[in-house]
Each structure stands twice: as structure tokens, then as C-alpha cells.
Amino acid sequence: MERNVRLSPQDKEQMLSYFEAEVMQVLNWLAAFSPDEEGGITRLLYTDGWLETQQALAVKMASYGLSTSFDNVGNLFGKLQGEDMDAPSIITGSHIDTVVQGGMYDGAYGIAAGLLALDYLHKHYGKPKRTLELVSLCEEEGSRFPMAYWGSGSIVGKRNFEQIVHLQDSYEVFFADAMQRCGFGEGTARDSRRHDIGAFIEVHIEQGAVLEKEGIAIGVVDTIAGQRRLKFEVVGESNHAGTTPMHMRRDALEGVSMMIQTLRQETIRIGSPLVATVGRLQVQPNVPNVVPGKVIFTVDARHADEAALDCFCRWVLGAFASIAADRQLELHGTEWFREEPVPMNERLKQQLDAVCGELSISSKRMISGAGHDAQMFEHICPTAMLFVPSRRGISHSPEEYTEPSELAVGVLVLTELLYRLGYEGEEL
Incomplete structure (x- = not known):
């Protein structure tokens, strides 16, 4: 079922109200896994808390009507199958791991936003033309082992098992041993490398104070520094x-x-x-x-x-x-x-600009000073990234915070972009 017109102001307000309540429920649910005794969340790659969270997320995705699967490094995918079986997938998501004593928004918000966006689209418009997927990437931060972007890097072919043979954590646990203990590794599931991704969109808190200071709702990332x-x-x-x-x-x-x-x-x-x-x-x-x-x-x-x-x-x-x-x-x-600096896809940036303009949501193009999984995906497909404000620019800390109403705006913009890409079949 397709829309005949763009979102009306009434539809916009109803969606924002719904997303504001739902996004906090999902984020609070995720934050209950791997709490740190000293404060915040410590969810390091291939630990018991990490495994428990990924497995619980698989159940959560399935309850939202997504078909789930793991790849051989532990990336978790939830799929909303499209009508065109041969068309490449549109993927959104972020990472599940945290820094030591991290906050509840970094990484987790991108997963929560994707879950709610796909759920809303499925309930209101049914099956998309293009397949839509949500990914909970196994790792981005590099907090346990001296290797960052393991999840996204494995998907795009920039990371492989040969690179982690000699890697150990601070307790001298080998990377491969920790992975195998969680049930992952070569031959345990389908290969991580993907050749069927049409676009990747990541939603994230800014981790800086620019949007908050300027009173702007959405940052459309122009380039990752x-x-x-x-x-x-x-x-x-x-x-x-x-x-x-x-x-x-x-x-x-x-x-x-x-x-x-x-x-x-x-x-x-x-x-x-x-x-x-x-x-x-x-x-x-x-x-x-x-x-x-x-x-x-x-x-x-x-x-x-x-x-x-x-x-x-x-x-x-x-x-x-x-x-x-x-x-x-x-x-x-x-x-x-x-x-190296990684520019985001110009076509997708223009579509995000258009979405914000048509929905009367303030936005600006901006540079991301922090690294993100999006910079890995840009190697293989059109990629976009959008930010929502962070209070006082604090991140990688238990003090990390974004207003629920601001989180809801990010979910709304993501939902609208995924609708246009997945249901209207806009060119990538």
C-alpha cells in the first residue's frame, strides 16, 4: 500500500509522538544489558553481556516481524523482504558494542531507530519494493581488541580472519578464541562479505555540541573526517x-x-x-x-x-x-x-535535505569528526549518515543524553527516507 501524497502535518505529529515513546522503551531495554558497576554500560565484543544482548535483539527483531540471521563474525540482521528479490538491500543500523563505561545512545540509538522505522513501515505499508534490513553490527569501538570496525569491515571486505590471528585483549585472550567461545568464526554461519547492498543509512547522536548550540534538529553528514x-x-x-x-x-x-x-x-x-x-x-x-x-x-x-x-x-x-x-x-x-576522509553519497544527502525541507525540520550539512561504520560501507555502496543533537556534546560517558523528542525526529527522518527508497523505489 503506497501513499498518494507526502506526509501531512497531522501524520508528522502523530509519528513523532509515537516514536518519542517507543524509542525510549527500546533504548532503556538495551541499556539493561551489560550495566557497569561503576556507572554506564560496558558491552565489549564477544563477552557474555555482548552475546546476551545480540541474542535478545534477535528475538526482539523477530517479534517485530523481521526474519533474522547472524553472519560468521556475529553481525545480526533483521530483514523485511521486498517484492523484487534481485534488487540490492537498503540497510540501516549501527553497532552494539560500547566503550568502557559508555552511554546508552552511542550505537544503540541507530539500532533502535532502525527497528522502529522498519516496524512502522511494515505495519502501515506492508511489503516494500526493495528489501529493507536492520543490522546490529557486532563491533565498532575497538575497546577490547586493537581492531576497530570489525563488524562493518567484515561486511565490506576491509577486515578478515587473517588480520586477527595474533590479536589479544588486555587479559591476553586471543580474538579468535573469544569469538569461537560465543559460537562465531570461520564456517559457523554465512560469510560476512556482502555484495548485495544498495545503500546504507546510519542514524547516530552527534557526539558534539554543534546541533544543540545552533538549535538545529538534524545534521546531514557531508564527510567523515x-x-x-x-x-x-x-x-x-x-x-x-x-x-x-x-x-x-x-x-x-x-x-x-x-x-x-x-x-x-x-x-x-x-x-x-x-x-x-x-x-x-x-x-x-x-x-x-x-x-x-x-x-x-x-x-x-x-x-x-x-x-x-x-x-x-x-x-x-x-x-x-x-x-x-x-x-x-x-x-x-x-x-x-x-x-582518509570519507564523503557521504551526494544523492542520499540531497534526499535527506529534501526530507527535512518537506517536513519543516531544521537541518544542516556538517562534518563528522568521529569515525563511524558508515565510512566502511561507503567503500561498497551509497552511504548516508544523519545526526541528532547531543546534550553538551558529551559522549562515551554515562552522562551521554539526547532528549526523547530529538531522538524521535531522527527516527521520523530515517523512516521517511527508507519509505522513499524502499517503497517508492527512488534512484540511489
Whole structure:
């Protein structure tokens, strides 16, 4: 059953009221799994709590009329079969895992939104033309093992079993052993690699304060920013804090403090969307009465433009080398992590813009400074991502929060986009 017209204002308000109540029920239900004794939620890949949550979600999806299946790494799919058996699927969803003591919205909101959207569409319009699917991805955060995007990466062919052979968690449990303990691994279910995905749409909390500050309901992600992570080792000379004159010191920490200040000043001068962060600092010998002889620290730099990001990182290396030379310090720098910027599909972004415009929902194009599963899916299919506001921009914390009314708007926009793609067959 198809609509003859776009949503009326009355339909919009009824849907928002319904989604506002339902989305909190699903999120509170999910939050009851894997609570952390210290606060928040800790649901790490291939733990008992993780397995219990995925299995419960499979039952929940089935109760909403979706046919469910796991792949061999533990990604869970709920399918609403379309009339055209050969048409590629339209998939929405997010990840089930959390950081340690994380919040109840990151990842979980995208799953709840997809569940409610597919349920609403099925109840009101029956079978779609194109198959619609909800995915609860097994992992995104990289919180247990040194491997992020395991779920989505396995689907798109960027992750494989060879890459995890030697990986262990902090308790020296091997990745493969943890996976097999939960009943997954090579040959346990259908292969994770998919070649039949027509589009992927991810709904997520912003994890920043832009939408809240500007009073905007929806962020249409234009590009997921690229990332560079650099590690620096600065070596000076440890010496007595009381007997070494200031002009004779080779103080590694003083040099690093100047590097950090210079980094901040240049980042502010260049401006948005560039951000740069010194997140880890190790000082040796790290005692009160000794001039620091060595400092190891990291720089995380992000930008939506690859050339601009590379240019900035070259500047960082040169500026830090100059500061070190002025102080007779040794400097060693290496890049240990690299992710290129990933633009979202322009056609889908335009469709999201149109949905928000026709429903009188405020929206803006924006950059995602955080990484998401959507950047993996863009390798194989048209991909879109939309944000809803986050209170004070807090995320990866028990304090993570978004108003239920704001969550409902995100579900509404997703539902409308899925209707147009799945039932009206709009071009991808």
C-alpha cells in the first residue's frame, strides 16, 4: 500500500509522538544489558553481556516481524523482504558494542531507530519494493581488541580472519578464541562479505555540541573526517632540579609544552574543521625533583580534506623539529594511524535535505569528526549518515543524553527516507 501524497502535518505529529515513546522503551531495554558497576554500560565484543544482548535483539527483531540471521563474525540482521528479490538491500543500523563505561545512545540509538522505522513501515505499508534490513553490527569501538570496525569491515571486505590471528585483549585472550567461545568464526554461519547492498543509512547522536548550540534538529553528514595519529619521542637530559641552572637545562617536558602550545595556536589559526589533540603524555623519570629527560606524547589530527590534513601534519613535523633544535633536544616522530576522509553519497544527502525541507525540520550539512561504520560501507555502496543533537556534546560517558523528542525526529527522518527508497523505489 503506497501513499498518494507526502506526509501531512497531522501524520508528522502523530509519528513523532509515537516514536518519542517507543524509542525510549527500546533504548532503556538495551541499556539493561551489560550495566557497569561503576556507572554506564560496558558491552565489549564477544563477552557474555555482548552475546546476551545480540541474542535478545534477535528475538526482539523477530517479534517485530523481521526474519533474522547472524553472519560468521556475529553481525545480526533483521530483514523485511521486498517484492523484487534481485534488487540490492537498503540497510540501516549501527553497532552494539560500547566503550568502557559508555552511554546508552552511542550505537544503540541507530539500532533502535532502525527497528522502529522498519516496524512502522511494515505495519502501515506492508511489503516494500526493495528489501529493507536492520543490522546490529557486532563491533565498532575497538575497546577490547586493537581492531576497530570489525563488524562493518567484515561486511565490506576491509577486515578478515587473517588480520586477527595474533590479536589479544588486555587479559591476553586471543580474538579468535573469544569469538569461537560465543559460537562465531570461520564456517559457523554465512560469510560476512556482502555484495548485495544498495545503500546504507546510519542514524547516530552527534557526539558534539554543534546541533544543540545552533538549535538545529538534524545534521546531514557531508564527510567523515580523515584522521592522522602521530607519536613523538623527545629526548633531553635528566638532571638535578635544584643544581641545574635554567639556561643549561635540556628539559624535554619544557620543549614538549612549547610544542603543544604551538600546535594549539596553529590549529586555531587554520580553523574548522581542523582539530588537533595531544591525548597521551608520558614523562620520564616523572619525579618532582628531576628535570625531565624524556617525554613521549601523541597527536591526533583530523580534517575533512585529505590534502589539508597532510599539509598540516607536515607543518607539525617541521615546527616540532625547530622547537627541539632550539633546545638541543632529540626528536623522533612516527605516524601510527591513518584514515582518509570519507564523503557521504551526494544523492542520499540531497534526499535527506529534501526530507527535512518537506517536513519543516531544521537541518544542516556538517562534518563528522568521529569515525563511524558508515565510512566502511561507503567503500561498497551509497552511504548516508544523519545526526541528532547531543546534550553538551558529551559522549562515551554515562552522562551521554539526547532528549526523547530529538531522538524521535531522527527516527521520523530515517523512516521517511527508507519509505522513499524502499517503497517508492527512488534512484540511489
